Amino acid sequence: xxxxxxxxxxxxIALGLYTIVTKHNLVKTVIGLSIADYGANLLLxxxxxxxxxxxxxxxxxxxxxxxxxxxxxxxxLTLTSIVIGACVxxxxxxxxxxxEEQYGTTDTREIRRLRG
Amino acid sequence: xSPVINALSYQHFPIYAIMVLFLGAFLIAVFGxxxxxxxxxxxxxxxxxxxxxxxLIRPVMLGxxxxxxxxxxxVPAGGYAIGIALEVDALSLFFALIVAVAVFVSGVYSxxxxxxxxxxxxxxxxxxxxAGGVMGLVLxxxxxxxxxxxxxxxxxxxxxTAFRNTATGALEAAFKYLVVGCIGSTCILVGTAMLYxxxxxxxxAQLAQLLPGxxxxxxxxxxALLFVGFGTKAFIVPFHPLAADAHGAAPASISVMISxxxxxxxxxGIIRLTYFLFQTMNLGTMQFLLVFVGSLSMFxxxxxxxxxxxxxxxxxxxxxxxxxxxxxxxxxxTALGVSAGLYHAMNHTLFKGLLFxxxxxxxxxxxxxxxxxxxGLSKKMPHTTVxxxxxxxxxxxxxxxxxxxxxWMVYQAxxxxxxxxxxxxxxxxTIIALVTSVLTLASFVKVSQSVxxxxxxxELEHVKEVSFGMRLAMGIFxxxxxxxxxxxxxxxxxxxxxxxxxxxxxAQYISAMGFDASGVAAESVVSFAHVGVWEPISWLLILxxxxxxxxxxxxxxxxxxxxxxxxEAVDTKYELFYGGEAQEFSQVGGGDLFWGFKHNWRGYFDxxxxxxxxxxxxxxxxxxxxLALVMLFSLIVL
Numbered sequence: 001x002x003x004x005x006x007x008x009x010x011x012x013i014a015l016g017l018y019t020i021v022t023k024h025n026l027v028k029t030v031i032g033l034s035i036a037d038y039g040a041n042l043l044l045x046x047x048x049x050x051x052x053x054x055x056x057x058x059x060x061x062x063x064x065x066x067x068x069x070x071x072x073x074x075x076x077l078t079l080t081s082i083v084i085g086a087c088v089x090x091x092x093x094x095x096x097x098x099x100e101e102q103y104g105t106t107d108t109r110e111i112r113r114l115r116g
Numbered sequence: 117x118s119p120v121i122n123a124l125s126y127q128h129f130p131i132y133a134i135m136v137l138f139l140g141a142f143l144i145a146v147f148g149x150x151x152x153x154x155x156x157x158x159x160x161x162x163x164x165x166x167x168x169x170x171x172l173i174r175p176v177m178l179g180x181x182x183x184x185x186x187x188x189x190x191v192p193a194g195g196y197a198i199g200i201a202l203e204v205d206a207l208s209l210f211f212a213l214i215v216a217v218a219v220f221v222s223g224v225y226s227x228x229x230x231x232x233x234x235x236x237x238x239x240x241x242x243x244x245x246x247a248g249g250v251m252g253l254v255l256x257x258x259x260x261x262x263x264x265x266x267x268x269x270x271x272x273x274x275x276x277t278a279f280r281n282t283a284t285g286a287l288e289a290a291f292k293y294l295v296v297g298c299i300g301s302t303c304i305l306v307g308t309a310m311l312y313x314x315x316x317x318x319x320x321a322q323l324a325q326l327l328p329g330x331x332x333x334x335x336x337x338x339x340a341l342l343f344v345g346f347g348t349k350a351f352i353v354p355f356h357p358l359a360a361d362a363h364g365a366a367p368a369s370i371s372v373m374i375s376x377x378x379x380x381x382x383x384x385g386i387i388r389l390t391y392f393l394f395q396t397m398n399l400g401t402m403q404f405l406l407v408f409v410g411s412l413s414m415f416x417x418x419x420x421x422x423x424x425x426x427x428x429x430x431x432x433x434x435x436x437x438x439x440x441x442x443x444x445x446x447x448x449x450t451a452l453g454v455s456a457g458l459y460h461a462m463n464h465t466l467f468k469g470l471l472f473x474x475x476x477x478x479x480x481x482x483x484x485x486x487x488x489x490x491x492g493l494s495k496k497m498p499h500t501t502v503x504x505x506x507x508x509x510x511x512x513x514x515x516x517x518x519x520x521x522x523x524w525m526v527y528q529a530x531x532x533x534x535x536x537x538x539x540x541x542x543x544x545x546t547i548i549a550l551v552t553s554v555l556t557l558a559s560f561v562k563v564s565q566s567v568x569x570x571x572x573x574x575e576l577e578h579v580k581e582v583s584f585g586m587r588l589a590m591g592i593f594x595x596x597x598x599x600x601x602x603x604x605x606x607x608x609x610x611x612x613x614x615x616x617x618x619x620x621x622x623a624q625y626i627s628a629m630g631f632d633a634s635g636v637a638a639e640s641v642v643s644f645a646h647v648g649v650w651e652p653i654s655w656l657l658i659l660x661x662x663x664x665x666x667x668x669x670x671x672x673x674x675x676x677x678x679x680x681x682x683x684e685a686v687d688t689k690y691e692l693f694y695g696g697e698a699q700e701f702s703q704v705g706g707g708d709l710f711w712g713f714k715h716n717w718r719g720y721f722d723x724x725x726x727x728x729x730x731x732x733x734x735x736x737x738x739x740x741x742x743l744a745l746v747m748l749f750s751l752i753v754l
Contacts, residue, residue: 013306020295020736029732033298040305047313074312077260081305084267088298091274095291098281103288108732114285114292114361115730116423 005046012039026096026106030089037085041078048074126175127183130202130255133168133212136161137219137248141241148237155227158240162216162223165251169209169216176209177614182628184257184321192630197319203257205625210458210615211254211384214465217596218376219247225473225589226369228582229480233367239279246272246373250381257629259308259318262385266304266349270297273378276370277362289361292732296358299739300348307341310334311393320392321629324622328395336754339396340747342389344739350382352443353413354738356420356436357728363432364485368476371428375435375472376465383442383461391619394754397449400537401753405746406447411548414440418555420728423714423721427475427485427567431468434511434559437552438464444545445526448533454616455608456525462612463510463518463600470507470593474500477582477590478567487563492572496579501568503590508564510597512557513661518601523553554664561665668713 016036020029048071056072096106103111140161148154175181183204186192190199204212223243230239249269256262274297278290312318314335315326327335351359359379363371386406396402414437421433442464445457477500478493479485494501510517513524527546534542581587600607618625626633714721727734 013302016302017299017736017740020299021733021740024733026291029295029736033295033302036299036302040302040309043306044309047309071316073318074309077309077312080260080264084264084301087267087271088294091271092291092294092298095278095287095294098278099287099291111288111291111732112730114288114364114429115357116725116728 002046002049002051005042005049009039009043009046012036012042015039024108026099026108026111027093029108030092030096033092034085034089037081037088041081041085044074044078044081048072126171127185129168129172130183130185130204130212131187133165133172133216134248134252134255136164136168137244137251141244141248144237144244145241148240151236154237154240158223158244159227161244162220162247165247166216166220169212172204172209173213176204177206177610180206180614180617182624184629192319192322195631197258197317197322197629200261201257201319201321201629202255203321203625203629204255205621205628206614206618207384207387208254210462210611210618211380212251213611214380214462215247215250215254215377218372218465218469219251221469221473221589221592222369222372222376223247224592225372225476225586226367228585229369229476230367233280235279239276239367242272242275242279243370243373245269246276246370247377250377253381254384257320259311259320259323261318263301263304263308266345266381266385267301269378269381270294270301270349273297273362273370273374276373277366279367279370280365283365285361286365289358289365292735293358293362295732296355296735296739297348299736300345300355302345303341303348303743304345307338307345310338310341314338319629319631320388321626322631324392324395325626325631325633327393331394331754333751335394336750337747339389339394339754340743340750342393343386343746343750344743346382346385346389347409347742348382348739349385350379350439350443351436352382352409352439353416353436354742355735356413356417356433357730357735359436360420360424360429360432363435363472364426364429368428368472368479371432371472371476372469375432376469379435379439380461380465383439383446386443387446387619392622392625395622396754397447399753401749403447403449404541405749405753407444407542407545410440410442410444410447411545412440413437414444414552415548416724418552418559419717419720420724421559422555422562423724425487427478427487427490427563428472429485430487430559430563431471431475434471434556435464435468437556438468438511440552441523441526441549444549445529448529448542450529450533450536451616451620452525452532453529454619455612456522456529458615459525459604459608459612460519460522462607463522463597466593466596466600467507467510467517467519470503470590470597471511473586473590473593474504474507477586480582480586481579482576487566489573490567490576491570492568493576493579494568495572496576497568497581499581499587500590503587503594504568505564506594506597508560510601512560513553514557516598516601518597518604521601521604521607523549550661551664554661554668557661557665558668 013036016032016039019032019035023029050070053068053070056069058067099111100106140157144154144157176183185202187200230236246269249265249272253262253265256265274290274294277293278286280286311323315323317323348355362374366374390397390402417433417437421430424430424433442457442461445453445460475485482490510519513519526549530542530546530549623633
């Protein structure tokens with residue numbers, strides 16, 4: 001049911017963007033970013049999926065034209081993307097802590113000293 | 117390709133130029149406790165990177181060679197790229213050159229400028245990461261590699277924006293930048309994934325071979341995602357508020373990086389996307405998209421700049437306004453247009469870097485960038501003043517400085533396009549570009565008046581000239597501004613023209629990587645004749661600009677007088693400038709020189725002020741709306 005994966009991934013991306021746009025709490029904004037990122041990861045991993053394929057782990061001698069495995073490149077990309085996602089979360093949460101200390105609130109509508 | 121390449125061959129220089137920066141970042145993180153060690157390491161790595169890039173000028177720019185470099189020697193197998201590649205054509209090298217020069221000057225400046233900050237080690241580590249990220253982005257030949265570099269540079273830029281986290285708004289700016297920047301990065305990732313799903317390759321050259329002519333709904337959506345993603349990196353409308361926030365809060369040396377280097381990476385991405393991957397620039401509608409977004413950025417940002425009271429925030433809006441010129445010119449898809457856009461991109465880095473460094477020098481000595489609190493610094497900081505004026509003249513497009521040469525080419529290109537295509541809309545673009553130039557000049561009259569001339573406030577009596585290292589950095593930029601302005605012929609024929617030619621040589625770009633380019637039209641027949649700048653008629657244009665600027669000042673002062681006569685909103689602080697009386701240290705408020713102009717346009721400014729609300733949700737909403745619009749556009753048009 002690979003189609004379900006695609007639907008789910010775009011649903012997650014849309015949900016993440018919806019969260020970022022509508023929620024006024026900084027922590028929820030960060031959660032929105034993570035959800036959108038998970039959606040992108042799910043999309044990546046689904047793209048490389050071949051129904052019935054095995055894990056793409058071979059030595060040169062084992063590899064022959066009849067080998068049938070899932071595409072390893074999206075898996076590598078997904079790993080990279082997960083690491084980056086973790087960094088985004090860590091860094092944005094660090095900023096949220098500092099912002100809360102400085103502004104005394106986590107409401108985005110009150111954190112707007114820079115405007116106009 | 118020969119399997120054994122001498123390690124000193126210039127084929128390896130692109131990867132060296134990227135590696136020395138990341139290696140420098142790593143070594144500083146490890147050994148950077150000592151100030152001397154840190155400075156030496158930082159200077160060494162930026163100098164080495166610059167040297168490697170300069171050494172590539174001869175083979176790539178002049179020789180017209182395209183360097184195809186497969187990391188680990190993993191050349192394509194069975195017609196498919198399996199390794200990560202670097203591909204350096206004249207366009208990549210052109211942007212790499214801009215990056216290397218800006219990084220070098222900014223690094224030299226940082227040594228004195230950041231001396232009084234804590235955590236210098238972290239600063240240099242992040243600084244070199246940012247530099248390496250952009251360098252890696254422009255030299256990369258692989259779409260996913262570009263995404264990684266985008267993330268590296270976004271992260272470093274966010275961290276550096278928040279570097280002085282006690283300064284007003286630094287954290288706030290960093291958070292907004294992170295949120296919208298990450299929406300952009302996610303867009304790039306999803307776009308990359310969708311292209312991979314369709315073409316099963318991430319190599320730019322191979323994508324350029326496979327995509328055109330085989331577009332379906334998925335690739336069209338991917339185009340929109342990538343366009344918006346690179347748009348967030350270039351800060352074009354509607355992402356300009358982030359640039360303003362980030363510039364205002366970041367240290368000046370980082371502002372140079374953000375405005376001179378980061379925005380260029382976005383422009384580079386857009387050029388690669390539209391001219392190479394999808395090759396859609398011959399469509400009139402696609403030209404319209406770029407020119408429209410560019411003109412919008414040009415105009416909105418210059419008017420926003422007029423309303424600013426903060427030195428660096430004002431410069432930030434001007435920066436995006438100039439990026440609008442670049443995008444407009446590139447979007448014309450003519451030889452002259454692309455040359456003009458690239459020339460202006462280079463000049464933008466030079467003069468904007470100079471202006472930000474001058475603003476940094478003012479901040480360093482006075483502790484403020486509020487235009488209302490500054491004044492009369494020309495007596496205390498004469499060198500900085502002269503350097504600032506060079507930058508201000510350049511950005512306003514006054515001959516013989518470089519801004520004039522490139523802006524003139526932009527006017528010429530838009531006008532030529534209007535004549536050739538018979539489309540009156542491009543003439544309108546010429547007019548918008550001219551008006552923007554006038555408003556830029558007007559705005560810099562205001563800045564010079566309120567920062568460097570006028571009365572010196574009592575609090576600033578102790579101010580001294582900045583140290584030699586900082587003046588040296590500004591001097592390099594100023595010298596380059598003058599040189600590129602005095603010799604536009606040399607610049608166009610040796611630097612921008614090869615780069616512009618590369619933009620139109622998609623087939624060479626594909627075949628250099630060993631792929632079949634027979635499906636792509638050979639080098640588009642583009643005439644580079646008449647790509648010049650010095651024409652007598654230009655003086656007429658200068659006259660027009662000067663007259664318009666005078667008109668604006670006159671209108672502004674007239675409205676002030678009227679309002680004062682009628683007794684409406686009388687404020688004594690305006691009296692000195694227009695009436696010539698009153699207290700010793702009173703002066704025109706920095707943001708108030710064009711008070712009448714703003715009053716006249718108050719509907720527009722009120723509207724803009726409400727739009728730039730400063731709430732991160734609104735900016736995210738703009739990003740989503742922009743994405744939706746571009747997606748709709750590309751589904752209909754492509």
